[in-house]
Amino acid sequence: MKFAEVILPVPIPKSFCYVIPSQLDLEVLVGHRVLVEFGNRKMYTGIVSEIHETEPEKYIPKPILEVLEVEPSVNASQIKLWQWVADYYMCSIGEVLNVALPSGLKLSSQSYIQIHPHFIIEENLEQLSDREFTLMSYLEKEQTIPYTQVGEILEIKSPYKTIKNLIEKEAILLIEKIKERYKPKMEKRIRLSQQYADQPDSLDDLFKLLSKRQKQEDALLKYLSLVPIHEDYLTNFHGVAKREFLHVGRPLSPSSVGTMTKNGIFEEFERQIPRFELSVADKMQPTPVLSPAQKECLQKTIQGLSEKNVCLLHGITGSGKTEIYLQLIKSVIENGEQALFLIPEIALSSQLVKRLKVYFGDVLGIYHSKFSDNERVETWKGVQEGQFQVIVGTRSSLFLPFSDLSLIIVDEEHDSSYKANDPAPRYQGRDLALVLAHMHHAKVVLGSATPSLESFYLAVKNKYAYAGLHERFGDAQLPEIKIIDVKAKRKQKKMKDDFSDDLLHILHQNTEQGYQSILFQNRRGYSPYVTCDVCNWVPTCPSCNVKLTYHIYRNEIRCHYCGHKEHVPHTCVSCGSTEMKTVGLGTQKVEEELKTYLPEVRVGRLDLDTTRRKHSYDQILTDFEQGHIDILVGTQMITKGLDFDNVRVVGIINADTMLYFPDFRAHERAFQMLTQVSGRAGRRGETGTVILQTQQPSETLFAKVARNDYHNFYRKEIKDREQYHYPPFTRLIKLTIRSEKQDLTHDAANYLGRLLVNWLGQKRILGPQEPGINKIRNYYLSEILIKLEREGIDLKKAKGLIQKAIYQQKEEKPFKRVWVSIDVDPQ
């Protein structure tokens, strides 16, 4: 007998053993998607991770029900990668599967109830209680009802007993429905029936036959003009797309074509077509020619990669790193190997995709979270079948089924969207890229104008190769950055709301001269908060310990953590005053103020609120690119994406907000963000200007941004990190303890903290400590930070002890309803 270890998408840290039934004996392979029953009746797709002959001793394994494919969807190196992620990020391999596999490839069953075929309600009325009768009447109308909806219908919380009773009475049946899986996109096509296609002479007879039927004759003529079967009868085999046949050029009557199909003149058939538009070969262009500086940098990168596995490409904003990536990718394609081009979530605009398509054509695949399930499955299959040699995508493309990967590029490697947050696995895409590359013996290029401290440190330590690109492309110069003292300006009465006279003046002048500007305010919405003018009371969320955020367009206040919303209060809950006002500054208000002070200027806005719909982000970028917008107001979103040649001025409304995050990375992030946003100013031979407004003009970080002085920023920051034992000198693991009672969270966190102190030592444990936001969705939170040395420590053993401590805490009776989540390398 043969058995298969199957990975299932559940947060249980092991695989499950199933019997391979004898009739499937030769079919099941490692990496196959298989259908199995799990629990009482629920069905899941799992991935076979191992095939063996060791019979389990303690239980009788269930059989594999179905093998869902001929070629395995997952290859062996992917399973190895999943296991690495599960071990390193301390989660179950099932959770890894859950994010790795596109949902189009994961099917699971849902339970439904339906009326038992032999049961007649009218004849069994006395058997049914009121509630049971309600449910049965519902079933008569609806045929089947999902199990999960029964509770809602009956307005009770646990429908289980009602359902169980009805099953015993043989009134209903439980059935399992499996959700639809991936659907290939099909196209209806039309061709001439075999008999006419094979013998062109018979067409004459056909024309005679149709001579009295004008519309049918038209259709035949149109077909022959689209499909030249008289030149090559084989062309009939592929026929013509029905859509094109009916609607392109002179339209045909669908009903007459239908009649001809019924009469056996035409035949209809279906063909699978790709979801992605194929590019036309003649639109393709060679990759752009490099400047001398870019060439030199490319050489350094190639040289570096011959000595090290990773090269840090440190190129200032506007230096043209992308062109260097293109060259590297090109040579990968020429060698017949695969390349992965990772970019931050938001930077994957359709502009970028179009640009890359022009260079790489149909070997380019795209993988993105805004894609539909079906599109993602198609990219997955394209990589697997070798159609796509280059993938541009966000961090989840690390899980695609590569077989021959030789290069990974991580663009804007410092970007925080490479870190996956809430559902486990909480992986860092940049780090995982290194692991994936290692498995494939591939090389990695980390590119950034403002490298993360971790990466730069490793380059300094000679673990990574380093290639610098310190001049801008073309004749462009770095922008001139002017620091404006907002406090002083206010005293001089030179502020209009949030704009200094200098900023307004330069914006006005720049627009007059036909150039564009960008305004940066790292907060969306109008005025973020509502407050009482008398006592400063601020409405907070009933479920979370956060202030509610004001949204002007609905005149309501909302919680960003749980979605709770309410109307703006007219009176203060604390003192009864009716003097409620809004405070704080969001992009929406910046936009409004701008329109007041510069009424003739066309203003656009780019933030989460204006880009919710699928194509709105691309639309705003296009409008800006084509000059329909003079000034674009935005959040950090505008620091990413495409470069705009016509932007000469960047205004930073309030640079201070970023400095005060209670987080050891606050300065790093502020430096990166300010540098990136400043870098939007001045390309193509013109020197740009940046106006940076602040309350603290003497803050040294701003001076470093102004001088584009990464090295001094790095030296100061790395010293602090070393002194306070933060990465890259230590590894951090953050434990978050959650429960519904504040005391319970507190006690559980203390218990866990004591265990960890005993097992790992006092100096490695920070906390427990309540985070700034100590309640989310009615769960109270506490955090423990574990600091482990980078070297000279058995990391596996330490993680084992942490896991053991969490299990031991969970074993304690009072802590059954306490949850602990683990974040390895938190951001």
Add this chain to the structure above:
DNA sequence: AGCACGCCGACT
């Protein structure tokens, strides 16, 4: 994570 099942208190 689901889901089954058993115990306990509220309400016929």
Add this chain to the structure above:
DNA sequence: GTCGGCGTGCTC
């Protein structure tokens, strides 16, 4: 008594 809420433990 009975029924629904809720806590607990298991899943190959």
